[in-house]
Structures are given as structure tokens and as C-alpha cells.
Amino acid sequence: MNQEITVTVHSLPDRTRNYGDSALISARLNELRENWLNPADLVRREPEVVPGYPDRILPVDEDAARELKKRTLTNLYNARPAWLDHAHAALDEAVAEAYGWGDDWRAGALSDDEMLARLFRLNYGDSAQIY
Numbered sequence: 630m631n632q633e634i635t636v637t638v639h640s641l642p643d644r645t646r647n648y649g650d651s652a653l654i655s656a657r658l659n660e661l662r663e664n665w666l667n668p669a670d671l672v673r674r675e676p677e678v679v680p681g682y683p684d685r686i687l688p689v690d691e692d693a694a695r696e697l698k699k700r701t702l703t704n705l706y707n708a709r710p711a712w713l714d715h716a717h718a719a720l721d722e723a724v725a726e727a728y729g730w731g732d733d734w735r736a737g738a739l740s741d742d743e744m745l746a747r748l749f750r751l752n753y754g755d756s757a758q759i760y
Contacts, residue, residue, distance in 0.1 A: 650727070651726070657719075658716040658717065658719075661713070661716055666702070667686050670689070670693075672686050672693065674686055722734055725739065728751075
């Protein structure tokens with residue numbers, strides 16, 4: 630699956646940014662988490678009777694139901710397996726690249742406070758152009 634997604638940022642005139650990497654990496658993170666939460670050997674999927682809604686995910690048996698009760702996002706993030714850390718690191722870098730901050734991100738120059746300050750400045754600048 631090699632897709633490219635381009636989103637036009639309307640509040641920044643004459644600029645488009647390629648968010649394809651972050652969108653694909655985000656989808657991959659979601660897929661990895663979903664596979665951990667609902668492994669194919671523990672669940673069966675039944676079509677939802679209401680059009681437009683996702684399939685129902687049901688345990689294959691009682692043992693599977695007991696195991697699935699342990700598979701929560703809280704438990705996953707508390708365990709923090711290496712694959713989850715790697716997926717989040719890839720997403721963090723892709724988002725930094727999408728904002729044009731990739732070099733600073735890789736250099737370790739972006740603290741949480743610095744990222745929030747930059748996002749605030751972007752948001753403030755965008756709202757000033759709208760109003």
C-alpha cells in the first residue's frame with residue numbers, strides 16, 4: 630500500500646504540505662494496535678446489520694472472551710512493547726516533518742513546551758488571518 634495524501638492548508642495562503650507519511654504511519658499504528666486488541670485467532674467478525682457501521686467483533690469462544698478482556702489499550706500502553714514504541718516514534722517524526730520541524734526533532738531540540746509554543750504561534754497566526 631503505497632499511497633500519497635496531500636492536504637492543502639487553507640489558512641496558509643499558497644502553501645500545501647504533504648501529510649502522506651504521517652497519515653500512512655498513523656494508519657499503521659492503528660492497524661498494529663487493532664491486531665493486538667483483536668487478534669484473528671481470538672475473534673470473528675460479523676457484518677453489522679446497520680449499513681455504514683463497522684463489523685461486530687465477537688470472541689470465538691469463552692477462553693477467547695477471557696483473554697480479550699485483558700487486551701485493553703490501557704494494558705497495552707502500560708506494557709509498552711517495543712513495537713508500540715517504534716510505531717509512535719515513527720509517527721512523532723513524521724508529524725514533525727509535516728510541520729517542517731524534522732531537523733529540530735531529530736536534533737532533540739523540541740521539548741514539549743517548544744512544540745506547544747510553535748503550535749500556539751501557528752494557531753494564533755491562522756486565526757488572525759481568518760478574523
